[in-house]
Amino acid sequence: MPEPNEYQPLLSLGNAVLDNFEQDIGITPDQFNTCVTIFYVGFLIFQIPSNILLKRFTARRWLPLLMILWGSVACLHAGVKNYSQLMTLRFFLGFFEAGFFPGVIYFLTCFYKRNEMATRIAFFWGSTVAAHAYAGILAYGILQLRGSGGLTGWQWLFLIEGIPTVLVAGIAFFYLPESPSTWSAFTKEEKIMAVARLNEDGEGIYIHTTLSDLDASNKKQALKALTDWKVWIYMTMFFCGSVPNTSISNFLPSIVKGMGYDNKLSANLMSAPPYVGAVFVMIAVAYSSDRKKERAFHAIAGASVCLVGYIILNIFVERAILYAGVCIAVAGIFVINPIVNAWLTGNIAPNMKKSVATAMAVSANNSAGLLGSNIYRHSDAPRYLFISLFIVLALLQRFLLRRANTAKKLEKSKLTIEELSAFAANDSRIGDESLDFMYRV
Numbered sequence: 001m002p003e004p005n006e007y008q009p010l011l012s013l014g015n016a017v018l019d020n021f022e023q024d025i026g027i028t029p030d031q032f033n034t035c036v037t038i039f040y041v042g043f044l045i046f047q048i049p050s051n052i053l054l055k056r057f058t059a060r061r062w063l064p065l066l067m068i069l070w071g072s073v074a075c076l077h078a079g080v081k082n083y084s085q086l087m088t089l090r091f092f093l094g095f096f097e098a099g100f101f102p103g104v105i106y107f108l109t110c111f112y113k114r115n116e117m118a119t120r121i122a123f124f125w126g127s128t129v130a131a132h133a134y135a136g137i138l139a140y141g142i143l144q145l146r147g148s149g150g151l152t153g154w155q156w157l158f159l160i161e162g163i164p165t166v167l168v169a170g171i172a173f174f175y176l177p178e179s180p181s182t183w184s185a186f187t188k189e190e191k192i193m194a195v196a197r198l199n200e201d202g203e204g205i206y207i208h209t210t211l212s213d214l215d216a217s218n219k220k221q222a223l224k225a226l227t228d229w230k231v232w233i234y235m236t237m238f239f240c241g242s243v244p245n246t247s248i249s250n251f252l253p254s255i256v257k258g259m260g261y262d263n264k265l266s267a268n269l270m271s272a273p274p275y276v277g278a279v280f281v282m283i284a285v286a287y288s289s290d291r292k293k294e295r296a297f298h299a300i301a302g303a304s305v306c307l308v309g310y311i312i313l314n315i316f317v318e319r320a321i322l323y324a325g326v327c328i329a330v331a332g333i334f335v336i337n338p339i340v341n342a343w344l345t346g347n348i349a350p351n352m353k354k355s356v357a358t359a360m361a362v363s364a365n366n367s368a369g370l371l372g373s374n375i376y377r378h379s380d381a382p383r384y385l386f387i388s389l390f391i392v393l394a395l396l397q398r399f400l401l402r403r404a405n406t407a408k409k410l411e412k413s414k415l416t417i418e419e420l421s422a423f424a425a426n427d428s429r430i431g432d433e434s435l436d437f438m439y440r441v
Contacts, residue, residue, distance in 0.1 A: 013032070013035065013036060013090075014251055014252065014254065015135060015139040015143075015154075015157060016154035016157055016158070017032065017254070018139075018143065018254075018257070019143045019146060019152060019153040019154045019157070020152070020154075021152075021154045024152055024154070025080055025081060025082055025083070025086065026082060026083070027082075027083045027086065031083050034087070035083075035086050035087055035090045036090070037370055038087050038090045038091045038094070039090045039091070039093055039094035040094055040366055040367070040370050041091060041094065041370070042090070042091040042092060042093065042094030042095035042096075042098070043094035043095070043097060043098045043366050044098070044363060044366050044367060045095065045098070046094075046095045046096070046098035046099065047098045047099070047102070047359070047362055047363060047366065048359060050062075050066075050098050050099025050102070050103070051099065051102060051359065053099070054099055054102070054103050054106060055213065058178055059103050059104075059106055059107040059110075059176070059178075060173075060176045060177065060178045061173070062099065062103055063100065063103045063104065063107070063172065063176065064169040064170070064172040064173045064176070065169075066096055066097065066099055066100050066103070067100070067165055067166070067168065067169035067172065068165075068166050068169045068170070069096040070093055070096040070097050070100075070165065071161075071162045071163070071164075071165030071166035071169060072162065072166060073089055073092050073093045073096060073162075074093065074158055074161045074162030074165065075158060075159055075161075075162030075163060075166075076089055076162075077089055077093075077158035077162075078151070078154075078155040078156075078158040078159045078162075079155075101362075102358075102362060104124055105117075105121065105341075107176075108120050108121070108124070110179050110180060111180055111194065112198075113197065113198060114342075114345060114346055115290060115293065115346070116290060117290075117341070117342045117345065118286040118287075118289045118290045118295075118338050118339055118341070118342035119283070119286045119287045119289075119290045119338075121286065121337075121338040121341050121342065122282050122283045122285075122286030122287070122338040123283060125282065125334065125337065125338055126279040126282055126283050129275050129278050129279050129282065129334050130275065130276065130279045132252075132271075132272075132275040133271075133272040133273070133274075133275035133276045133279075134272070135272075137269060137272045138160070139157060140266075140269040142156050142157050142160055143156075143157065180194035180195055181194070181195050213352065213355070218350075218352035221350055221352040221353040221356075221431065222352055222353065222355075222356045224353055225348070225353045225354075225356035225357040225360065226356070226360075228348070228353075228357065229400070230347060230348065230397070230400075230401070230432075230439075231344075231348065231357045231360055231361070233393055233396065233397045233400075234340065234343070234344045234357070234361055234397070235360055235361050235363075235364035236364070236389075236393055237299075237340055237390055237393045237394060237397070238337075238340060238361050238364045238365040238368070239364045239365065239367065239368045239386075240368075240386040240387065240389045240390040240393065241303065241333070241336040241337065241340065241368075241386070241387070241390045242337070242364075242365045242366075242368035243368045243371050243386040244306065244310070244329075244333055244386055244387050245333050245334070245336070245337070245368075246368055246371075248329065248330055248333060252271045252274070252326070252330070255326065256270045256271045256323070256326065259319050259322050259323060259326075260319045270323070273327065274326050274327045274329075274330035274331070275330060277327055277330070277331050278330045278331045278333075278334045279334075281302075281305075281331040281332075281334070281335060282302075282331075282334045282335050282338065285298055285301065285302060285335045285339070286298075286335075286338045286339060286342075289339050289342065290342070293440060294440075294441070295339055295340070295342060295343035295346070295440060295441065296343070296394050296395070296397065296398035296441050297398075298335070298339050299335070299336055299339040299340055299343065299390075299394050300391050300394050300395065301332075301335070302332045302333070302334075302335025302336050302339065303332060303333075303335075303336060303387050303390050303391050303394070304332065304391065305328060305329075305331060305332030305335070306328075306329050306330075306331075306332030306333040306335075306336075306387050307332070307387050307388060307391070308328055308329075308332070309325045309326065309327070309328030309329025309330070309331075309332060310325070310329050310387065311325075312324065312325030312328065312329075313325040313326065313329065333387075336390070337365075341361075343440065344357065344358065344361055345358065346440045347401065347432060347439045347440055348431075348432055349430075349431035349432045349437065350430060350431040353431055353432075398441045401439040401440075401441050402439075402441055404439055405438050405439055405441075408435045408437075408438070411435060412435050
């Protein structure tokens with residue numbers, strides 16, 4: 001499940017740079033961008049290995065372990081002295097965070113039906129978006145500690161980021177259930193009900209499959225994911241939606257500062273409200289998408305709102321209007337990922353094909369960070385074309401899926417009852433290729 005350049009630690013380099021971080025450790029703005037980029041390199045490298053280890057150790061153990069590792073690396077940021085040290089720490093921060101979002105999504109699939117996932121992903125994602133708002137406010141206060149205890153403000157920032165993460169992870173080791181059938185908080189009847197409700201649309205109990213389950217029996221489905229046009233369009237959609245998403249996440253405090261909020265601490269504080277509004281918009285749109293069982297237009301609505309915000313930023317010069325444009329852009333951009341995640345997982349089957357398709361989408365989503373983290377340099381005049389391409393691709397995907405549904409219905413309509421019975425018994429097509437599988441648009 002793609003996601004994840006949005007669940008970086010609470011207080012990022014985007015906040016630290018407002019406290020003379022670059023000057024204190026002696027790096028240039030371009031080196032700073034490189035340090036942001038290297039995070040995604042580590043992220044991409046460990047994505048698939050983490051997927052395999054998740055299956056071996058279970059989400060209950062693997063997720064807290066990842067939190068402890070990245071929380072510890074975050075703390076080590078407080079002692080960074082130069083460019084090479086920062087590069088190393090950022091790489092390992094991305095390395096250890098790589099499996100967290102897919103792990104959480106896997107954990108959710110153990111408890112919720114697939115047609116409930118958009119809202120649940122939005123709630124989880126909403127917590128990370130709200131964390132960005134909280135980070136701005138928290139950073140406003142923490143950066144004023146500069147000089148206390150002989151530390152800079154940004155050193156306090158990273159310590160206060162990392163230590164609670166490690167502590168919460170320790171609690172999670174004892175709190176997280178492994179599955180609804182084994183959770184001690186459920187009665188015997190509740191365990192049976194929790195497992196039974198996962199039977200969605202008569203398709204049988206959903207069993208989560210990861211790349212660690214790949215064997216000779218399901219290798220064909222894995223290869224089909226690599227050649228499925230739907231998967232490649234979803235991958236491109238994720239990439240186009242994540243480039244502006246990553247740019248906003250990494251550079252919003254700097255963008256707000258450029259509007260005339262010259263005080264660096266005020267820039268952190270003013271970056272909080274856009275994220276708060278985005279949480280409510282994202283959850284509301286995801287809930288509507290689940291209720292209406294519609295994905296394309298909901299995703300397009302989010303992208304269109306974001307585009308309007310970017311147009312405002314490019315046309316107007318008044319600070320109040322520019323700030324409103326930021327709020328609009330942020331509210332729209334965070335809608336995309338929960339919707340497209342649910343759209344992809346609802347249209348790819350069986351499980352191994354879905355697992356590989358999800359891994360492909362995650363890679364495309366995270367690789368956008370390599371571009372998004374470099375798209376807002378001081379020398380750039382940003383042009384927001386990716387979000388427009390996303391809208392075009394969403395419309396194209398919807399058209400192609402509707403056409404595929406029509407073709408399936410037409411093929412079935414030409415068969416008699418006897419032919420349908422014989423066809424069902426001999427048809428080798430399974431998963432989303434089956435005539436009975438209708439794509440969700």
